[in-house]
Amino acid sequence: MALQGSLHEFALWEIVQLLSSQKKTGCLSLRNNQEAVSIYFLDGRIAGAREPGLAPNDPLMRFLRRVRWLSEEQLRGIESLNAESGRDLVDLLINGRYVAAEELESLYERMVLDLIFRMLRWESGDYSFSAVVPPESALRISLSTDSILMEAARRVDEYKRQLQQLPDGHLILGLRELPDPDSPLSDEEKELFGLVDSKRTLAEIVQEAPTTDYEAMEGLARLLECRWIEIVGKREVGGEVREELLPVPGVSRTKEFVLTGMLAGLALLLLLITAPLRSPIAPSGLPPDRDLDQRSRWNDVTMALEVYKAEKGAYPAQLDDLVQSEWLHANQLKFDGYDLRYIRANDGSTYRLSAAKK
């Protein structure tokens, strides 16, 4: 046994850093009361995190089930194949075309990240390092310990912040508003929307989300920050799952009558309030020849009189003659608040036009 001890004495990140700086090759085994994890190193880089074959607690199998990458049916099929042939899980996944090698590499990295993140949160445990050669696998893994540790440390910090936002797993989350169709959303976040239904608790959503626990929490925290979801309540420990929303209670005739009356009253109120706006603007009260608006019409009348005289040699006997001779329309002789008074000299050579108040 080259290296062993308690995690109280050496933290995980110190051990991994040591192995990385010494470019060690071997297997780091970690164990606490609930879980045992093996991480293989090759020249100081992470080369794997699982035993060959398909152990009952195979971390990759568990991860694929957790993120629902494969259906239960597919996973059962893989298990039976392994039982019959004893082939490695990675071999079965790639050669059985369940997942492409590139995709599996990405999934493996997510799995290792999740493992390290979880182990960093262990409060106690033992470790041991033995110098063994990592087992051969259909998928060659070589992850930088530095980047993995940095990302895991970031996740630990973020997780603390997320716990401040969502401190209790019994909180019930509800939808506040769906994002605009153009909002940038990851596929995992879109998945989370389907689970936020004002019935499930935070713990249930995280459990049911097709992501790792941290990814689910990170997604929910972002949705909460964007105000797309909200905390709608809290389920008491041991409480019942809330069923469908209560149906809208039936409405009574009286209520309907009252509300309809209120709507009609609103219409009447609006009519009354807006009445001053609808009232016509009062005319200036000035006689037409001085009123700015009516002066052009007054000029029309005087011009028509002059044209009539030019045509006939004398002014008309009465203003209606202008209408009959089609020089003016009848409405051109009407002025706001005033009547026209027209007096012509007997010989038709002069006239006097004035406006008298009605």
Added chain:
Amino acid sequence: MPKLAVSPRLVRRTRFLAAAGALVFVLLLGASRSSAHTAPTVTAPPKTAPTLPPAPPTNRNDLTEWLEYQRALGSPSLPAVAQLFYRRGVETLRSGGSEDGVRMLRGSCQLDPTFLAPRVALLSFFGTRDVSQSLMELARIVDLAKTYFPFQHYLTIQLAYHGALVLFLATLLAALYVAWLRREAVRHAYAEFLSQFLSQRLAAVSSWALLALPFLVGIGLALPTLFTLGAAWPSLRKSERAIAFLLLGFLVLLPLGYASVSPLCYPDHPQRAPFYGTSDLANAPSTPERLAELEKLVADHPDNPFLHFSTAWMAYRGGDYDLARSEFQATQKLWPNEPRIPNNLGNLAEIGGRNDEAERMYHLASALDPSWAMPHYNLGQLYTREFRYAQASEELARAASFDFDLVRNLQAEAQLHPGDPLPPAWGWLGPNTFWDAMLSEPATPSTMPVPASWRGWLELRGRSVFWVTLLCALLGIALGTLIRTRLPVRQCSNCENAVCRRCASRRRDQVFCAGCSASLREASTPEFARLLLARRRRTVRRASGRWRTAFSTVLPGLGPVFVDRLGLAWGALVLGMAGLTGFVGTPGPFPYDPRVGPLSSMHFNWAAFALLCLALAISLVTYLALRGPDKLREVEPESIKRAVARVPRAA
């Protein structure tokens, strides 16, 4: 024989100089002939008492006699007679007498050179018959617009008024279309709210009533539209919000802007500064009554140069040269840099036989405006009478080079009566003088803040509605925010029907209406789900497609709105509203020609109607070209895959 290469510019210049030379020669000849009849020495000043006016023609139907009468009066405009012959010309043209009709219309133009209607009638008559004549009429109208202040004023105000009205109407209609398209965002929220208290059916009916209520209380269309757009604000796209802002801007700024410039928007009024009804006196006949009115106004407003100038002008036209001289001198004290005053004073001095004074005045006028032809022309006339032909030739050539048309017109006028002395050129105030005075006149508070034709538009009444407009916009946005907070309304991811979280079926980040959700439930595979959703989308679209096509055919600008081209829709609406207002002849703040005879009737403008049709065609073609088989947003296949996976299967 080889041709010489001569530049067109040189040819034009040579022709111009030849024409100017010929004209100068004719003028000198005419002047020498006239000077042979009149003594070159100082003569007794003409009598200041006005002579008896000539009698009007006995045959009132004879255009020639009227034109003779006008010349006998000293060529003032005779607007009433011009109206008479305009009507006769129009009636003659309608009855098929083209030659007589055109003659009468042209006579009408001569009788009143500022009368626009006969020129427009000639322009439209020749438009399809003789394009060159039509272009000449157009040139005369343009010339009138360049030189005559009341016409410039009318055109400016008309353009501003109609431009503002067209833009406002286009924006209002675009906003109405948007409000109609987004109505469900508001109505659905109303219905959901009311369904807490009313039965579903009554809630639906009442939600429609609430939506329509603002439009029915009689406060016009713009304010309710603004309110509805505010309420639908969270659902609006950027371009739709821009239209809402534009509408608010028009409602707020149009009356305020108008109120600030309202003194500019009325024609010259006899009781209003700064012109006191003098802006159109250039060709007006002089009457003792008018002169007396002007003298009274001068006494009341001794510091108003327009009144002094107009009094002098009327006095000169009436033959009262002493009064004219004293008033021109009074104007000169107020406007020392106005070249027309020394020019006119020079004319008066020449008439009075004070040639030295006249020469000095003409020189002063040409010094004040060296590129103005009139003092050079008058100086040329003066020199000719004094037998100083070399100087006269030089001055006349200079005048012709500055303003060939002026010299030619004066010469043409002189040729009507061979033997008479060539008339001196009198200068009326240029449009710039009027504009400067009008713009520098302090704004007087107007009792009528908007033109009469706008008062039917409640929204544009001005300050009284200003606060109501802002209140409507704020109330609408407050309601929209409340809806957004309490019950956000979204569009179905598949068919774009309005749904809220109470009535929507949600699949991950997608929301579906009840119909689409039912389609989704029927599917057992994602591919089948896509097929069903597409089928439902087509069904919904086909149902709305019929009325969309129908309305796009009759309403300009609506088609582009349906295919999300709001900018194009607004452009088409501007075009359409310009056509519509032109077609029905929306009255402006004031008319230019008096509305007498044919002008008192409403005439449809079919050219403007063509513009309206063009706008309709643009919007319809845009709609038909862009609507496509199915332009609605497709739900992502991956989303459907996940959605189907989570849908509980029917047994």
